[in-house]
Amino acid sequence: MRISEKLLLAVLINLCLVATSIHGSASNTGRQPYIVYMGEVLEHGLVPEEQHRSLLTEIIEDESIARESILHSYKRSFNGFVAMLLPHEANRLMEREEVVSVFPNTKLKLHTTRSWDFLGMPLTVNRSYKIEREIIVGLLDTGVYPESPSFDDKGYGPPPSKWKGKCEVGVNFTGCNKKLIGARSYSIGHKTPHQSPADTDGHGTHTASTIVGSAVNNASLYGIGGGTARGGVSSARLAMYKVCWDNGCWDSDILAAFDDAISDGVDVLSISLGGVIRDFYNDSLSIGSFHAMKKGILTVCSAGNEGPYLLTVSNLAPWVLTVGATGIDRQFRAEVRLGNGMKTSGLAINTYSPTKQMYPLTSGIKAANYSGPDAYPDTCDWGSLGEKHVKGKIVYCAPGGIYQDYTIKVLGGAGTIIAGSDFNDTAFTFVLPTSYVDPKVGNLIDKYINTTKNPQAIVHKSKEVKVSAPFVASFSSRGPNYLSPRILKPDITAPGVDILAAFTMLESITGEPHDNRFSLFNIISGTSMSCPHAAAAAAYVKSFHPHWSPAAIKSALMTTATAMKVKTPDAEFAYGSGQINPVRALNPGLVYDLRASSYIRLLCREGYNDTKLRLLTGWNHLDCRKFQPARGYDGINYPTMTLQLHHPTKNYSAVFKRTVKNVGTKNSVYKAIVKSPKGLSVSVFPSTLAFNRVYQRKSFKVELKGEPLISNGTGLISASLEWKDSTHRVRSPIVVYKVLPYQVAG
Structure with a gap:
């Protein structure tokens, strides 16, 4: 920082002394809380608290006052601390070489980690709090991490009287509270070593908090994506049904969860799973959601992550709200700098900060170990690289490989630069410093490696940048509807790219065994993330219209959706009716x-016979002839x-x-x-x-x-x-x- 900039900031500090402390009024000494930002994380082996205390002692001189003045040390993803300071002490800190900036701890307006604000639902949005607190959202997922601050029940009364569910206890799960009112786990027909509703994956906690999460200030993933994390219906209650384990999500468990959830009294079901496209009567999700619909419960499901290819959308039942994924107006990019001065950036959620100015740079080809017959060193595939060629270096990998970061981490590499595909619009988290660059940029990096004697590079920690939005995520599955061609699927889209929400502390942020990073919040992408946004929007509408049918709520969300502008001719196969607009949906x-009979009319028209429909509906005397003639072309x-x-x-x-x-x-x-x-x-x-x-x-x-x-x-x-x-x-x-x-x- 230049001296003139420091002087200007010092003046601003003195002008901001009226700032109110989050810890209460200032003491008689006139001290105020200040943030002392010192840049990147400390080098390995140093203890941040000791460095902060030593620095402050030099400024304040009284060691006891210095020790008491430190309120908090930042030490995981960036270096700094909060301390109670006098104005002249703040000015002296600004003059220190190791200090980047010092500024008063000012009270700011709340901001979400973007998705709900982007959808037009700020924290101050109109709410029917009394009814919203009676709404129970059920999730079929990987369980929940109850210790997350997103499920804090402060200010809640007892569960709604309609609630008939229960809370199981088990390994790493001691119970529920007044917000997380129910938790069950299922393992029918297969064994699991630790039967418990506890979330050891993170997926369930993330999706649940997107829907009902209480507002949590200063949420981030190691400083990335910071803001106030909250759900769309943050006053609603949560019931978790754990149906997914390390070995998958089984139909037996899914149907058992549906059976319980319908009886327990949930109002909306959110299910971010699927994959296999099966006839409705052979599909546990179709069967369960049909019975939920009959009881007035709307089931919201993810569309799948098999895009951008056609005929990949799943969860096709017409009584389900099927949700595709869109991006919001921010991206996370990690800057790459080469030894020749070239700068670029790629999509990545890179939580690591470099500890050197530059690292040696090589490529998969140059680091090759041709020990296996199926080795593909250019893409850095497992078994194709030699440890002696990788250790301590950043490795450039061509497009097409899998687990490149994991491979290089195990071999002792310092990082990787991966050339992405043409469908590169989503940032991912890696186990070591990584940037996912455009393929054309990758070619330039590869050329630099092959024409330079000692190539070098550095990958910086990710930063947030603004982008145009919404856009359909490339991974979001497309229609047309494989099973029922007369129904457009997906029905709608919602944010599903780079979503920050709560996470479990029982698993690393990548789930990889060589990753030692754990966080209460994580940034994840997928239609699994868009599904809970739509489920929360449905619960939001229901809180104003508690007696509306599932179809009416679904219709309100679809007909008020924002039409999207896309360049491809198959637009509606990607986004259906458009992106959800929860506030508009209140008054469609x-x-x-x-009614249920309307869906049967459609299925009769689609060629399902009476016997198969009886399996789906449970109606023993169903006769398709009673539903003829159909209503026009599609009969629904x-x-x-x-x-x-x-x-x-x-x-x-x-x-x-x-x-x-x-x-x-x-x-x-x-x-x-x-x-x-x-x-x-x-x-x-x-x-x-x-x-x-x-x-x-x-x-x-x-x-x-x-x-x-x-x-x-x-x-x-x-x-x-x-x-x-x-x-x-x-x-x-x-x-x-x-x-x-x-x-x-x-």
């Missing part, structure tokens, strides 16, 4: 409501409209029949606004809907007529219908697409 105006009152073409080279037409229920103002008139591209005609009959009472229903039909669908990539064309009055906009995507290879025909 109109909803597309559904769904908020979106999807037409699958078996003959895209011919003209086509279809009629969709829909009914909306007025949940807005008593007297309202909605007009249909259609947006459609050339080659597709969309007509709405009637084009105006007039309501004179709340909960009144009105029906309409949408007629599509189109020219032959040109085969361009996905062979897709999209439009939209929006019902609009003076206050509300009720939007429904319309998608027409050709049958894709291996897709089940509808």
Whole structure:
């Protein structure tokens, strides 16, 4: 820092003496709390507290006062401390070479770790606290870490009277509280060494806190992503059903958890798991969520992480809210500097700070150990590198490898620079200093290594940068719907990239055995993270409308979602109705409501026979003939409209029949606004809907007529219908697409 900058900061310090201490009013000596920031972490072997005490003793001179003045030492990811100081002492500290800055501990406004603020839900958002505290959100996940501050129950009363669940105790789990009101674990048909609801993975704690987490100030992952961490319905209660273990998540456990959760009295279920696409009647999630729906419980599920490829979306049941992942307006980037002065940065959640100015740099090729027949040294695959060529060095790895950081860590490497893929929009946490750079940048780094006698590099700790958002995450699974082509999936998207939330202290932040970093908070990406955002939004809507059906809440979230701007032609296959807008969803105006019989009508139309549907529904006397004729093309009152073409080279037409229920103002008139591209005609009959009472229903039909669908990539064309009055906009995507290879025909 230049001297002029230090003098300016010293002046600012004196102007800020009126700042209020978080520890109460200043003492008679006039001391105030100051932050003394000293840059990166200390070198290995030094004790931060001793260095801080020694420094402060030189400034204050009275050792006892100096010792008592230190309130807290920063020592894990950066170096510094908080101390009660006088203005002239703060000025003297500013003059020290080892001190970067000194500033008063000022009271600031709360900020979230971004996702809820980004969705328009600041901490001060309008809430129905009395009802929200009666909302119980159930999760089927890896368990929960009850000691997390995100599940603090200060100020809570007893559990809602409707709660019928229980709290199991076990290894590393001593019980629940008034916020975490229930916890169960399941291991039916398989053995686990430590039966307990305790979260030894971190996934369950992360997703749970995203939904119901209490506000926790100064949350971060080793100083990265700092802010106030909180859930979308931070006053709601949590019930955890542990169904996932080291060996996976078993159907037997999932169904047992559904069975308990429905009886226990949960209001919303959030399930961030899936993967195998199976017929509804062979799928534990479809079966369980169907019975939950019948009891008035909305199940929210993740779409999967198999993007950006088509036909990869999972959790396809029409009674489930299926959620894709988007990015928010921040990224975490780790700067890379080469010995030749070149600077670049890559996506990474790198918590490590360098202890040297530069490190030797090599590549996987140069560090090769060709001992195995399947060695791929260029990508730094396991078994392909030699320890003597890696130890103490930063290693550049070409795209395509797996566990490169783990391989280099085990071999004693100092770090790695990995060339990413074309789908590089998500930061990951690694077991040693790492930056995930663009492939073109990787080529330049590789060239530098091969044309320099002693190449060097350094990877810095990650910093937060602003980016344009929202955007669909490349990993987020896409449609179309493999099982039920008449239903657009995913239904909606929510933030799922680089989400900071609570974590377990029973596992390292990467889960790798060579990682000794443990944290109460972690930054993770996946549709597993977007699912709880949507589940919290559903619980938020339910707290204002406790008697709405699951379909009505789902409709409110879908029709008020923010349409996204993307460049690819398969947009709706990636994001469905758009990104959730929880505040708008409180007052959607109109909803597309559904009963269980409506879903059966769809399944009958899809070709499910009576016997199979009985397995799914439990209705012993179900007869598909009673549900005929179907309602238009798809036979279901769904908020979106999807037409699958078996003959895209011919003209086509279809009629969709829909009914909306007025949940807005008593007297309202909605007009249909259609947006459609050339080659597709969309007509709405009637084009105006007039309501004179709340909960009144009105029906309409949408007629599509189109020219032959040109085969361009996905062979897709999209439009939209929006019902609009003076206050509300009720939007429904319309998608027409050709049958894709291996897709089940509808």
